[in-house]
Structure formats: C-alpha cells, structure tokens
Amino acid sequence: MSTELHDSRGTDQNDEPLILVTSDSHVGPRVIEDLRPYCDSKHLSAFDEWAAGLGDGLTQHYANWPQKMQEAIRWNLQSDGHFDIHARLRDMNADGIAGEVIFHGSQNTQPVPFDQYNMFGTGAQSPDDAQLAAVGRHIYNRWLADFCSVEPERHVGLAQVPMWDIEASIKEVEWAAEAGLGGVNFPKPDSTGIAPLNDPAFEDFYAACAASDMPLTSHTSASFPGNRYADVPGMAFIEGAWWCERTIRILTFSGVFERHPNLRLVITETPGDWFGAYVTDSDSILGFGGDTWMREHDGWDLPRTPSSYIASNVWIGASFHSRSEAESAIADGHADRMMWGTDYPHMEGTWCYPEEGAPQMTHAALWSTYAGLPISDVRGMVGLNAITCYRRLDLDALRNVATRISAPRPSEILAQEPKGTKEPRNRAVSAAFRTVGAWS
Template structure:
C-alpha cells in the first residue's frame, strides 16, 4: 500500500455498531446484560439493563447525541456529506468497510488507526459484563479490519480494572496480530504511578505492541442546580480543558519509572493535543533534577519521551510551532473522524495550513512515517 497520509486517530463508536452485535454474541447468561437497542423518544437508542445511556443509534460523536443543525460548526460540515442522514437510513458509514474507505478517500487519507468503545465499558456499570462486551467488540474489530488490513488498523480495547483480565485479553489479541492496545481511560481509574499497572508495562515491553491512552477529560461536573446559561459556561470550560487532564497521566507514568525499566515500552497519548506537552516535559526535567533523582530514572523525563512516547493531534498550530521541543519523531496527526471536534472531511486544508513552515521530512513523519514505523505497516 502506498501511503501519503495516515490518520493516527479515528473512531469506531458503539452507537454505530450492528444493533444486535452484543446480544447475538454474548453467552446466554450474559445476553440481557449487554448493550442493546430500544425505541426511544427521539428514535432507536442504545441502552442496558442497568439504565446505561449510550446514545442514539448512529448519532453524533461518541455519546450518540442528536445532530441539531447550527449548534456545532464541524458537525454541520460533517452533516453536509450526508453522514447523519445516512445513519438514520441504517447506513453505518463508520462500521461498513466500503463506506468507511470511501470516507477515507473523501478526506485524502489512505489508512486510519481505530480507537473504540472503551468509554462505554464504564457507562455499562457492570464490570463482569463489560469484559464480555469488550471481547465481543475486539472480535468484531478483528473481522472488520481484516477486510482492508492495510487501511484499517484496529486497536484492541482492554479493561483497566482487572489486570488479570487485561493481560488475558491483550494476550488473546496479540496472538492474532493486533497492532495496538487501547486501555480504558476514565477519571476514577487507578493512577498510572501505581504498581497495579506493572504487568501491563511488562507486556508492552515484551511484545513491542504500543499501548494507547485516549483523552476523555476529567469527571463531568454536576450542572443540574444551575441555570441553562451557567450550564453552558460550565460545559464550555469542561470541553475546552479536557485535553489538559492527560498531563497528570503523562507525569504519573513517567515517574512510575516504567519507561526506564521497560525500554521497549511504547506509549501513545491519543487526541490530547501538543501545545501543553513541552511545558510538562520541561517541568518534569526541572523537578527530577532538583529533588527526585532518587527515583529509578536514569535519564531526564524528556529523554524518555523522545525514546518511547507519541502524541496524536488533529489541529494544533501552537503545538506545531513547538515541534523542536516535542520531537518530529514523536507526533502523529489524526482526523478524529467522525467526532464533532475533528476535522474530517477537511483534513488536507488543515494540514496544508498548519504544516506550511514544517520541513517536508518532518511533514512526512507527522502525517505518515511515524505511524508506518510504530504500527509496522508495509509502505
């Protein structure tokens, strides 16, 4: 496959999956605990027996919101391609291979790295059932991607609360050649400095399979006691700042010592932007040199970053200006298709504008070569 542009961050959202996927494939004892579709006041919607709300079938974004024209500019642009109208007709452009590839072509992209349904595993509020749900999704994803393996690079979804189950599922997926693991990220999960994660760091080191943590932001605030106007202000604050929460994860993982202990461990921070990272790297270096050299880091934190870490972004002109601090080998672009904060189907316009001052070699790395190398793609 000849690659010109690879999106290192695309999505498969639960609400765009076949409506009977989980109920049809779960063991009899688990069927009623699986996500399923029911009729709702605004149309078919995904739910669970414990009252989880995953959103409208083929709805907008990972939460399956209703598309309302004129509210979100990028959603209007996506809607202009017929994405949501097709969804209402039962045409699942995210999860039907031919349609997915056509949407790649529309955006000037030859391949995507696919993040999945991990946020749904927490919303299910049923840890035992969530493990079954993720296993079913990973099986579906494997079959989906093998229809176009050079263009669809699926990340197996791994739970974050039962390390024995996490390693078992990671091992199962590794045996059939998965190119990356997406670890469930949620506000209440065990911090990355905790020894709880040690088996996973070792697994990543031993196999060379990259581990991914996709941004989700912090815990959503309770807005019910506020007026609609104040709710909008709260929502604006939450949405604008959600990527910054990944700084705590980066610092926790770095100071856990895992990158030093496991030099073949590769970590991808998904959709968290770039501009904040140089400051955090500089400040970790400062604190390590000043008072934390007793930790088992043999190099500056920033040196481990350059050796083992990657960040994906969709649009970040400030971050690109700081590329010499980030490292051109550590950045991968992604469109975030089909989320409303993404830039599909206008990616080429954004890339052309934001990478104008970047060297041709660095541009190739950001838009293609780093992903080819990390995911071992044939180019």
C-alpha cells in the first residue's frame, strides 16, 4: 500500500487531478428489497414481523422539517445511489469523487433492522430485544460489505456493532475487517446501556479495533443523549456536536491512545471553528496550579501532552467544510487533521441531484471553501488526509481512479467559480456555503 503522500503533494505545479475523498457519505438500504435477503432463516419470521410494524415514524420525522428542506430531500431521492452501488458510482464519478467513507442514514427513511431509530450508529439498541438488535446490525454489515465490494478501493464502509455487548462487538469488528469494511460507526459517550468509554471492559475492544485498522468514527447526529432538552429550540444543533467532541478528551485523558497507539478516532460533522481552541484548552489544564493540579490531584501520569495524542490519533470529518473552518485549520496548524466531506446524499451537503444548466454543486462548494488557499493544504483536506487515516484506502489506487473519472484539477474549479445558467436547486439549504459561524 502506497503512503508516499508528500511526493504527491510535491507535484502541485503539474495541476494533477484532485484526489477527492469524502469523509462523510450515507447509505439507506431498503428494508425489504435490500436487507431481507441478508437475514438468516432463523430470524426471518421476526424480521418480517418487525418490518410489517415499521409504520411511518421516520417518514413523519421528515414531514416535520421545513418545507424547503423536505423539497430538497425529495429532489435528492431521485438518485438510487441511496441503496444501489452502480447509481452511487455514477453520482461519485460526476462529482469527481474518488473515495468515500460510508455511514448509514441517507434521508430515505430506511432503518437498521430491528432498530427503527438507529440512523447513525447511536450504539444503544432501541428495541427491548438486544439480541435481535445485534442480529440487525450484522444483517446491515453483510449488505454493506457486498455493497463496498464493487470497486472496493473506493469505499470505507463503517460497521455497526452492538456496543452494549463488548465481546460481541469485538467479534463483529473482526468479522467486518475480514469482510472488507474499513471502520466502526462509534457511538457517543453515555449512550443508554453502554459502559463509559474509559471502562476497563473496553480495553480489548480498543485493542481489536487498533489491530484490525478499524478507526472509531462518530457522527454528530448520533450525539445528543436521550432526547434530553429536545424541546429547547436550537439545542440539538448548537450543542449536539459537543457530546461527540467529548470523545476526544475521554480517550486522550484516560490514556486509551497511550495504551493503543494505533487506534484512530474520527469525529464527523461537527461544524464551526472549534478544533484549534479545543486542542489548546486540552493542553492548558496541565499548567493549572503551577503544573500541580493534574499531576498531584487528578493523577495525570501520561508521558505526552493531549495535543500530541490528538495530532497522532484524531481526525475531524469536516462535512461541508466552510471557508472560515479551512482557514482556521491552516492558521492553527491543524490542516492535516481535517477531512472534507460531501455528506452525500443529504440535502444539506454538497451534492445535489443534477439539473441541466446548473453546475456541480460539489465543485461550487470546493471553490467557495478552498479557492486561493495553499494547494498542498487543500489536497490534504480534500482527500490525502483521509487516505492517511483510513488505511483501507490506497493512494496509488485512488490516484488512478481520479484520473479515470476525470476528477477536477485545481485550475478547473479553484481558479474561478464554477457557474451555469442557474444555481443548483438545493444550494439555499446546503451547509457548504456558510459564512457565519457553524450553521449559516
């Protein structure tokens, strides 16, 4: 596997195609057509009973969204890429996307089996039957492994594991790695029914993930605990990501990265210019009380600073990366931790179902965020950093893909804004063109 990333970055003057890897994309396999064939005969009756009782809960969830967003979701549902690998590859090729990291939950309302409301790997099972919830995750993982087997060099499928059962989770991680999946959809801290992430019971799980090269990958939409404060307007958006970000400090301060140096953590879709201050503040507590509090009171005995562990073990899935976020990452020296994402096929992401006369919205978003920034940093953020983090990805293979699909070159989308006779239909609801803070 090639790791000569610096050699690739040294050839920018040749205007080579950008190797675009999205750290955030989603699938929504259909319950009956796609997932049922992966259910073993022992559980088929239970599967059919569960499927028959699904109702329209998730559909109703989206029905409560603003009309403009509902229209954008319906527009993107025209692509079968939510569940069909060949349609998905056509969408990726049109955008020039060489590789992707895949979460569940594509806004097409299709749940993980036996767990109607688990859309982004919350970890805790929502049904009463934990055993069936574990079966449902394996059904999904089997489907995802086959899905990713088409042009496998382009996909990092994230396994869903039954985190309430650590021994079963270890077995699922090892199976998933052998089956070709490339990471674990990791839950938020304090998920219902799951031990604290610093519990010694997790040590073997962390060791298995490190040994299997399966990064722990969280998604912020799984991060707000138990719908607490859900009735307070704006809380889920403005503070929901914080619960996901806590994982960085929990694993760092409790010594998980010291004990498992090959373990990697990714925090995805946590918008805003928060990371630089987060790292600085994490180091600052070591100096409190004249360097005494952490060591003499809290028992800090790790040989490295928090920022050092973060620099070697943590990446940020920068979904619909904004310009201010990219500029801050470069200024703070953290550009090598950032991994751009399209959030395909979500309506708030960079991808929009194509329409004659409109430019590729992903290309417009890339120009909006990265035009004029140092090209070596840009190449890292839009793809090369993801190749470093997710070791299932291979630089040479993805360079060949980028060439084959005619991925855009810097001169084509960073020198001038891609324009058409009309704007992409979903641009108004996309989060990729933010100019003020985390959300607008």
